[in-house]
Amino acid sequence: MNIKAVADRAGVSVATVSRVMNHPELVTAETREHILAVMKKMNYTPNWFARNIQSSRTGMIGLLVHDFLDPSNMEIAKGVESIAHQKGYHVMLCNTEFNPVKEKEYVETLIERKIDGLILTATTLKNSDLDRMKKQGANYVLVGKNKTINRQNIVYTDYKTATEEAIRYLITMGRSRIGLVIGEYPKPETEEKLEGYKRALKEGGIPFDEALVYQADNSIEGGFLAASRILDDKVPMDAIFASTDQMALGVMDKLKSAGVHIPEDIALIGFDDLRIGALVEPKLTTISKPMYRMGLMAARLLFDIIEGEGTEETQEIALQSKLKIRKSCGNKGRLKEIW
Amino acid sequence: MNIKAVADRAGVSVATVSRVMNHPELVTAETREHILAVMKKMNYTPNWFARNIQSSRTGMIGLLVHDFLDPSNMEIAKGVESIAHQKGYHVMLCNTEFNPVKEKEYVETLIERKIDGLILTATTLKNSDLDRMKKQGANYVLVGKNKTINRQNIVYTDYKTATEEAIRYLITMGRSRIGLVIGEYPKPETEEKLEGYKRALKEGGIPFDEALVYQADNSIEGGFLAASRILDDKVPMDAIFASTDQMALGVMDKLKSAGVHIPEDIALIGFDDLRIGALVEPKLTTISKPMYRMGLMAARLLFDIIEGEGTEETQEIALQSKLKIRKSCGNKGRLKEIW
DNA sequence: ATGAAAGCGCTAACAG
DNA sequence: CTGTTAGCGCTTTCAT
Numbered sequence A, B: 001m002n003i004k005a006v007a008d009r010a011g012v013s014v015a016t017v018s019r020v021m022n023h024p025e026l027v028t029a030e031t032r033e034h035i036l037a038v039m040k041k042m043n044y045t046p047n048w049f050a051r052n053i054q055s056s057r058t059g060m061i062g063l064l065v066h067d068f069l070d071p072s073n074m075e076i077a078k079g080v081e082s083i084a085h086q087k088g089y090h091v092m093l094c095n096t097e098f099n100p101v102k103e104k105e106y107v108e109t110l111i112e113r114k115i116d117g118l119i120l121t122a123t124t125l126k127n128s129d130l131d132r133m134k135k136q137g138a139n140y141v142l143v144g145k146n147k148t149i150n151r152q153n154i155v156y157t158d159y160k161t162a163t164e165e166a167i168r169y170l171i172t173m174g175r176s177r178i179g180l181v182i183g184e185y186p187k188p189e190t191e192e193k194l195e196g197y198k199r200a201l202k203e204g205g206i207p208f209d210e211a212l213v214y215q216a217d218n219s220i221e222g223g224f225l226a227a228s229r230i231l232d233d234k235v236p237m238d239a240i241f242a243s244t245d246q247m248a249l250g251v252m253d254k255l256k257s258a259g260v261h262i263p264e265d266i267a268l269i270g271f272d273d274l275r276i277g278a279l280v281e282p283k284l285t286t287i288s289k290p291m292y293r294m295g296l297m298a299a300r301l302l303f304d305i306i307e308g309e310g311t312e313e314t315q316e317i318a319l320q321s322k323l324k325i326r327k328s329c330g331n332k333g334r335l336k337e338i339w
Numbered sequence C: 001a002t003g004a005a006a007g008c009g010c011t012a013a014c015a016g
Numbered sequence D: 001c002t003g004t005t006a007g008c009g010c011t012t013t014c015a016t
Helices: A003-010 A014-022 A029-042 A048-055 A071-086 A100-112 A127-135 A159-172 A188-203 A220-233 A245-257 A291-307 A332-338 B003-010 B014-022 B029-042 B048-055 B071-086 B100-112 B127-135 B159-172 B188-203 B220-233 B245-257 B291-307 B332-338
Strands: A060-065 A090-095 A117-121 A140-143 A154-157 A178-182 A213-215 A239-242 A267-269 A286-288 A316-319 A322-324 B060-065 B090-095 B117-121 B140-143 B154-157 B178-182 B213-215 B239-242 B267-269 B286-288 B316-319 B322-324
Touching: A003 A014, A003 A029, A014 A029, A048 B048, A060 A071, A060 A100, A071 A090, A071 A117, A071 A291, A071 B090, A090 A100, A090 B071, A100 A117, A100 A127, A117 A291, A127 A140, A140 A291, A154 A291, A159 A178, A159 A188, A159 A239, A159 A267, A159 A286, A159 A322, A178 A188, A178 A220, A178 A245, A213 A220, A220 A239, A220 A245, A239 A245, A245 A267, A291 A316, B003 B014, B003 B029, B014 B029, B060 B071, B060 B100, B071 B090, B071 B117, B071 B291, B090 B100, B100 B117, B100 B127, B117 B291, B127 B140, B140 B291, B154 B291, B159 B178, B159 B188, B159 B239, B159 B267, B159 B286, B159 B322, B178 B188, B178 B220, B178 B245, B213 B220, B220 B239, B220 B245, B239 B245, B245 B267, B291 B316
Parallel strands: A060 A090, A060 A117, A090 B090, A117 A140, A140 A154, A154 A316, A178 A213, A178 A239, A239 A267, B060 B090, B060 B117, B117 B140, B140 B154, B154 B316, B178 B213, B178 B239, B239 B267
Antiparallel strands: A286 A322, B286 B322
C-alpha cells in the first residue's frame, strides 16, 4: 500500500499523488478529488519515515520530567501539551526517575529520533552536555533554575524571594523561632530556599540558628520523620517552614498526633500548593508555584526558537510565586496586620 | 554526516558500516573497531528515518490517558514505562483530556508513526474503531473495562465486586441507610459500582432506595456539593459510599464543616486510595485499585502480543481491588467482627 | 569478510 | 497541470 499503488490505481503518476498530500493547490480539483477517493478506498496512509527522511521535521517535541506522580511535573506537562496541541505538535513525555543516566539516554534517543525540540525540567545535565546538544542542532528549553547553568533559554520561578516572603509573613505574625524543614543541599532549589530563609531572618533581626534546620526527604514520610526529630530534640519552635507541601503534610500529621496544636503552638507553612493542602485541618498556608504557566511559557519559548530560526540571544523568564494564606499560621496576627 | 561520509573516512564501503551497526558479528573485530572509532570521531548518528523506512520497528509504544493530573492514570503510566524501559522501548504518553476527538487523532497519528503498540486507558473508541485498528495491523491493549467492548486484550479491575465488598462491610458495621455518591451514569465504571451497591444491599436484605443515590462530578467540589444536597434534603443516612476518593474528600469536608461527626454520625468510604485519604481526619476507609500493576500487566500483555506474533486468542486480565480499612467507618463494629 | 548495487516510499527539481 | 526521474540515508541481497 504505497504511493505507487495509489498512483497506478488512480491512473496518475506518483508525483501527482505526492502533490495532493503536500501541495494540493497545484493539482486540479477534479484529479485531486479522484485521488483522495482512491486513497480512502485503499485505506492508504503515507509512510511517515519515508516522508521525513529528507525534511526531518517530525512534529514532535520531547518533555523530560522526574516523576509522573509529581503533580507539579504533570502541571508543567499539561501546559506544554496544551500549547503543543495548538501548534499541531505531539509531546513525548519521558520519565527520568531522577536518574541522570536515564535522562541522558532519553535525550540522546529523542535527538536521534529528530524531535523538533526538547524541554528539560530540573535537568541534571551539565553545561558541557547542553553545549554538545546545541552543537547537534537540538532546540531546547530548560524549566527550573540551575545555578551551574547559564546563558540558556530557561523558565523558572524565583524560590528565594518566595521563601523570603513566607518567612517575613511568619515574623509579622509574631513568630521568631522559625524551624526549617528542607531537602538535600546540592539541589539548587533547596539552596535558594535556604538563602531566602536566611535573608528574611536577617531582615527581621533574628539570628540564624543551625539547630532549627532539619534536612528531610521530600515526601510525607520525610516530613513526618523530621517532625519526630524536632519533637525529640525539644528545640523550642513557634513556627516551621517546610520547603515542600509534602513535607509540611508529614510534619502536620506528626505534630497533630503528638498533641501539638497548629497554629496555636506552632505555625506551619508549606511550598507548592498541592490540592491536599486545602483539605487537611488546619488548611495549610503555602506558596503556589505557577507550574502550568511555566509549562505554557516553556513551550511558547521553545516554539519561538524552533520557528524563528534566527534569534541568537537566550531568554530567561522568571515567574512569580504567590503566598497563599490559609489557617495553618493562625489569623490573629493576620488581622492585626490588616487593620 | 551520513553513512557514506563515514565509509569514505574509514576507507570501507557503506555496507560494512551498516553491518557494524546491525550485524557486528559479520565484521572482523579489527575493521569493526576502526569503524566505530571513526563514527565516534565524526560524531555520527544514523538517520533514524532512513533506518526505519523499511523495517518499521520503531521501539516506541503509545499510551493514552485522560488526564495527566490524575494519579491513577499516572500510576498506570509508571507501570507501563517501567516494563517498556526494561524492554528497551520508549513510551509516548498522550493526554486525551476526555476528548474523544483528540483520542482518535492521537490514535491515528501514533499508528501513522508506526508505533509498535498502543495502550488505551478507559477508551471511548467503539468496536468498529478497534476493528479498523486491528485491520491496519496495530497492536493494542485496553486498560479499564468497557461494557460495549468485547473480545479484546484487556486489563481491568473488577469494580462491582469491590463495591459489593465495601457495602457489605458497612452493613456488618451495623449501617443500613447507606447513601451513594456516584458519577455520571453512562460510564461503565459508574454502572459497575452501582450494580455492586445494589447487589450488596440485596444480599443484606436492605431495599434499594433511589433517594439515597446522589450523582456528582468526580471532584472534591462535586462531593462537597453532593453532601450539601444530602444535608439539605435531610434524608437520614448512617453511611455514605462515595464512588471516588475525590468525592469522598469533598463529602468529608462538607460534613465536618456542618458539624456532622464521622464516623459516629455517618460512616464514609471512598474508592481509589489516594494518598490524601490517609492524611485527612478521620483517615478515609477506601478501596485501593492496583493501578501500577495494571500498567505492568498491560505492558507485558502488549509485548507478548508484539513479540509472539502468533496467538490469536484475546486475553482478559482482571485484577483485584482491596478494601483498606481506616478510621472513617469507626471500629467498634470492626472489633465485634474480629472477636 | 567485504563491496556493488538494487531497492525502501516518498519528495521535489525539471521538463513538457 | 502532470509526468519523469534523481535523490534522501540506510539495509540487504548477491557476488567476489
